[in-house]
Amino acid sequence: MDTFSTSSGQPDPDTGDDRFASARPVDPTIKGFTPWQLSVSAIAVVVLAVALWAILATLGAPVIGVLFLLPTLACAGALYAVSMRRRLRLGVIADLAGALARHLGVPDAAYLDIDARQWQGGWVGVPHVLNIQYPTQVDDSAPDWAAGVAEVVHAELEQQYTVGRHNIRGHRLTLRDPTRTAGSLTPEPAARAERAAVRRSLPDTIARPVPTQADLSSWLIPLGVDASGTRVGWNLAAPQGHLLVLGRSGAGKRVLLTGIVVEAAARGWPVWIIDHRRVDLLGVRDWPNVQIVASTLDDQIVVLNQAWREMEGRVALIESGSSRNDLEPLVVVVHHFREFATAVADAANRAGQGAAAASLAHDRVTDLLRHGRQVNVYVVLSVQRADDQLLREENRDDVGAVVALGRLDSGVATALWGGDRPSEPAEPVPGRAVVQTGDGKPVLIQCYWTPDPREARRVKDEQDLYLLDALRPSLVTHPVLHVQRSRVMTESPEAAWRVNLNADLAEGYGASTSGLADWSRARGSGGSPAPAVTQVETTGWSEMVMVSQLQAGSLARLDDETGWVIIEQVEAVPNDGTKLLIHWRGNDGAGSQVVSRTRAVRIRHLNDGIY
Numbered sequence: 001m002d003t004f005s006t007s008s009g010q011p012d013p014d015t016g017d018d019r020f021a022s023a024r025p026v027d028p029t030i031k032g033f034t035p036w037q038l039s040v041s042a043i044a045v046v047v048l049a050v051a052l053w054a055i056l057a058t059l060g061a062p063v064i065g066v067l068f069l070l071p072t073l074a075c076a077g078a079l080y081a082v083s084m085r086r087r088l089r090l091g092v093i094a095d096l097a098g099a100l101a102r103h104l105g106v107p108d109a110a111y112l113d114i115d116a117r118q119w120q121g122g123w124v125g126v127p128h129v130l131n132i133q134y135p136t137q138v139d140d141s142a143p144d145w146a147a148g149v150a151e152v153v154h155a156e157l158e159q160q161y162t163v164g165r166h167n168i169r170g171h172r173l174t175l176r177d178p179t180r181t182a183g184s185l186t187p188e189p190a191a192r193a194e195r196a197a198v199r200r201s202l203p204d205t206i207a208r209p210v211p212t213q214a215d216l217s218s219w220l221i222p223l224g225v226d227a228s229g230t231r232v233g234w235n236l237a238a239p240q241g242h243l244l245v246l247g248r249s250g251a252g253k254r255v256l257l258t259g260i261v262v263e264a265a266a267r268g269w270p271v272w273i274i275d276h277r278r279v280d281l282l283g284v285r286d287w288p289n290v291q292i293v294a295s296t297l298d299d300q301i302v303v304l305n306q307a308w309r310e311m312e313g314r315v316a317l318i319e320s321g322s323s324r325n326d327l328e329p330l331v332v333v334v335h336h337f338r339e340f341a342t343a344v345a346d347a348a349n350r351a352g353q354g355a356a357a358a359s360l361a362h363d364r365v366t367d368l369l370r371h372g373r374q375v376n377v378y379v380v381l382s383v384q385r386a387d388d389q390l391l392r393e394e395n396r397d398d399v400g401a402v403v404a405l406g407r408l409d410s411g412v413a414t415a416l417w418g419g420d421r422p423s424e425p426a427e428p429v430p431g432r433a434v435v436q437t438g439d440g441k442p443v444l445i446q447c448y449w450t451p452d453p454r455e456a457r458r459v460k461d462e463q464d465l466y467l468l469d470a471l472r473p474s475l476v477t478h479p480v481l482h483v484q485r486s487r488v489m490t491e492s493p494e495a496a497w498r499v500n501l502n503a504d505l506a507e508g509y510g511a512s513t514s515g516l517a518d519w520s521r522a523r524g525s526g527g528s529p530a531p532a533v534t535q536v537e538t539t540g541w542s543e544m545v546m547v548s549q550l551q552a553g554s555l556a557r558l559d560d561e562t563g564w565v566i567i568e569q570v571e572a573v574p575n576d577g578t579k580l581l582i583h584w585r586g587n588d589g590a591g592s593q594v595v596s597r598t599r600a601v602r603i604r605h606l607n608d609g610i611y
């Protein structure tokens with residue numbers, strides 16, 4: 001127990017407050033030794049020890065002298081350390097007394113006697129019990145007087161207190177650590193109160209705003225808003241373009257991924273999804289430009305493999321002289337990556353494959369993270385654990401943005417954000433997250449709420465349906481894909497594994513996806529739906545180009561009605577520079593139609609041997 005009096009001093013003659021004219025500085029409460037006495041004791045012990053050693057050395061026993069000297073010097077050091085700590089604590093209390101004297105209108109800190117006890121927390125620490133004796137002249141009649149004093153102490157020592165006892169007759173106030181005494185806590189000082197207000201000002205739900213034309217031409221996908229209401233987004237054009245979403249069950253991963261998918265689709269980009277939980281992202285399966293949502297493990301392996309091949313194909317294109325700007329972004333979402341990678345490893349083991357096959361998912365994703373961005377293939381990964389090994393490895397540097405939903409353990413947060421670790425952890429509100437983009441400072445945001453299209457349709461939620469209608473792309477630029485296997489996989493796990501590795505993605509719905517209506521894939525579509533199955537006999541690779549880039553001889557898919565056709569001639573339309581007249585020939589005959597120059601169409605290259 002340490003007890004201190006405030007520093008001595010005389011009343012300030014200039015205060016002009018004659019209430020205290022008759023008051024005297026209080027006698028300090030002194031219990032135990034003062035720092036000065038402790039320091040003198042330490043020096044005395046040293047002198048004594050050295051003297052004894054000298055005597056023993058003179059008597060011819062210097063070794064015994066040293067044995068005596070060492071512990072005595074250690075005692076002296078400990079005494080000195082205690083005296084230093086007492087001095088520092090005195091300084092803390094002197095500062096507190098000064099602040100209280102100003103608050104109470106007392107001429108000088110010497111008019112207060114502060115008895116500070118039970119210091120805890122660190123080398124100097126803070127007292128957990130304070131007895132404050134103040135002059136009788138202080139007006140303490142206001143009902144909130146004691147709470148006001150506690151607030152000043154809180155601000156000064158950065159420790160909350162409750163009023164333990166206010167002895168009005170004895171002019172003595174006792175403040176205590178709130179963990180020991182019930183009572184109303186002192187409110188946070190202004191700065192902390194402001195931070196708390198900022199935290200409170202983050203909304204619990206905020207609907208994804210309808211993108212403007214400017215938004216749709218940008219590569220920034222909005223994720224949510226920070227406390228100041230500023231939009232925070234994932235920038236695909238950033239030096240490391242990929243996105244990692246972390247969060248325990250129920251933290252809001254599915255809602256966020258749904259938002260990212262609809263935003264990417266609205267920009268006309270193709271989206272491929274590996275939904276390891278099978279049903280989480282089912283709601284966007286028939287969303288325009290979402291080409292495939294792979295829900296079985298076999299299909300998921302094929303989609304990941306194809307994404308990797310697409311990347312390799314694009315790399316080959318760049319090597320042969322194409323510009324990266326000609327390649328539209330492909331967004332590949334892997335939901336619950338860790339579970340998926342484990343399931344792939346299990347399947348590889350069952351099929352008697354080696355270690356290379358077991359790490360297929362991990363290796364493919366690592367490759368996509370490392371090289372995908374150079375060819376505009378972007379990966380969105382979700383994992384449940386913030387200490388996933390994916391983050392510990394070198395590919396942490398390949399991830400441009402990290403969204404950590406929900407609370408993180410402090411150790412994990414420090415590992416993740418380093419010295420920039422946000423001061424306030426995310427609240428337990430679904431969609432509340434800490435986001436770091438690039439090397440920027442992590443910020444707390446509320447992720448936008450994006451409805452699940454399937455669920456909104458089922459419950460007929462008008463507001464959600466309205467929002468989804470506004471988000472739905474008006475033009476389907478990327479046809480739906482299905483997994484095309486060379487033969488059925490009934491022979492053995494090993495054959496199934498090989499079939500998966502050789503399988504392809506083909507346009508249209510496959511037989512196994514029957515029951516999925518291609519309902520109004522495009523916004524406001526009153527026209528005919530896409531055919532249920534598109535037969536694609538050809539091999540090769542396809543890409544999206546603008547109608548103005550079509551040439552005679554191109555194999556193109558102008559729209560769902562014409563299917564694949566050979567372009568015979570491209571003509572300008574008189575008096576309308578925005579359109580072109582296309583003459584084409586297909587399996588079922590020939591035709592011509594006027595099409596906007598800027599419309600995106602898919603063309604297929606047959607013999608380039610990219611795959």
Ligand SMILES: Nc1ncnc2c1ncn2[C@@H]1O[C@H](COP(=O)(O)OP(=O)(O)OP(=O)(O)O)[C@@H](O)[C@H]1O
Nearest residue numbers: 205248249250251252253254255430431447448449
């Ligand atoms: N941004 C958000 N705004 C408002 N509510 C949200 C938001 N995100 C999630 N929620 C709420 O939390 C619930 C759980 O979210 P979600 O399904 O996205 O969690 P999850 O992390 O994908 O869980 P799991 O890992 O189990 O699939 C949602 O049904 C929704 O009610």
